[in-house]
Amino acid sequence: MTAPAAPATPSADRHARGLALLHEVAGPEGAGVLDGLAGIAPDLARLTVEFGYGDVYARPGLTLAQRQLVNVAALTALGTAAPQLRFHIDGALNVGVEPPAIVETVLHTAVYAGFPAALNGIAVAKAAFAARPGLDFTPVRSEADGEETLRERHERGLAALERVDGEAGERVVASLADIAPALADHIVDFAFADVYSRSALDLKTRELATVAACTALGTAGPQLRVHLHGLLNVGGTRQEAVETITQMAVYAGFPAALNGIAAAREVFAERDAAGRTGE
Structure with a gap:
């Protein structure tokens, strides 16, 4: 007569949940990345599954x-x-x-x-x-508007900075005025006009x-x-x-x-x- 299965322990639940998520993210072959730990640190493999995926990835919110x-x-x-x-x-x-x-x-x-x-x-x-x-991949190329002046680029960056970081970002830029105004300009022009404004x-x-x-x-x-x-x-x-x-x-x-x-x-x-x- 076959003995009834023991009830799942919390650790077993975590492992099963983590392994299912790992397979979803990595696929059957990708999940085998942990196999190489079996001969040296099997508990690291187990903890990766149980904590990284069973505890953290399984949480709601993202x-x-x-x-x-x-x-x-x-x-x-x-x-x-x-x-x-x-x-x-x-x-x-x-x-x-x-x-x-x-x-x-x-x-x-x-x-x-x-x-x-x-x-x-x-x-x-x-x-x-x-x-x-x-894989179908076409690089996204964001061509700058050849008619845009440096001042217009800066204004576009300032608008993006205000939209994203609001007063906190504006304080950062203002704090550089007396020591590194060029750095403040780079933040506005590169980070916000060039990067944050991209559509991808x-x-x-x-x-x-x-x-x-x-x-x-x-x-x-x-x-x-x-x-x-x-x-x-x-x-x-x-x-x-x-x-x-x-x-x-x-x-x-x-x-x-x-x-x-x-x-x-x-x-x-x-x-x-x-x-x-x-x-």
């Missing part, structure tokens, strides 16, 4: 597509995890993210982590796309990516606060902000996530004090 794009942003910004970036670019494709959105997310990080990080990220994306012969990503996705990158970098607390305001200004929610920062515990470590949550607490309190409680 879609799988959003989770993959914030990972792409964070891992590009960190610049130290090309294999994991490749894994999550593949995962983004698997859950329905279109290639232009992946490219744009990597491009966006040039503002926050520099051009070398973005260039290396694009190289990883290029390899991921090339490995899928049937909506503003909310850009701000989610920025929150992820600034949290993961761990060196951009003031900028993280500005862009937490920005995320809420463009339709993001507090839950989405907290979920993005929480996910960074998996990819950048708990200290980075804890510092990010401290920044979010300050931003939420500031908005509450100003009566901006609708997000």
Whole structure:
């Protein structure tokens, strides 16, 4: 007589839930990336499944597509995890993210982590796309209006800055006037007129990516606060902000996530004090 199956333990539930999500993101073959740990650190493989996917990815608040794009942003910004970036670019494709959105997310990080990080990220994306012969990808080229003057470009950047970051962003630009006005101009002209104004990503996705990158970098607390305001200004929610920062515990470590949550607490309190409680 066959003995009845033992009731599932919480750990077994977490593992099963995590493994199902890992397969959804990585596919049957991609999930085999953990097999190489069996001979040296099998518990690391188990913890990756149970915590990274069973605990964190399974939470509500972000879609799988959003989770993959914030990972792409964070891992590009960190610049130290090309294999994991490749894994999550593949995962983004698997859950329905279109290639232009992946490219744009990597491009966006040039503002926050520099051009070398973005260039290396694009190289990883290029390899991921090339490995899928049937992938339909046409690069998005945003041609500058040849009739636009430098002043018009600057005004367009100022309008984007106000729309996204509002008073917090304007304070940053104003604070540079007495020491580095050219840097203030570059923020407006490049970051906002050239990058934020591109159409391949909506503003909310850009701000989610920025929150992820600034949290993961761990060196951009003031900028993280500005862009937490920005995320809420463009339709993001507090839950989405907290979920993005929480996910960074998996990819950048708990200290980075804890510092990010401290920044979010300050931003939420500031908005509450100003009566901006609708997000």
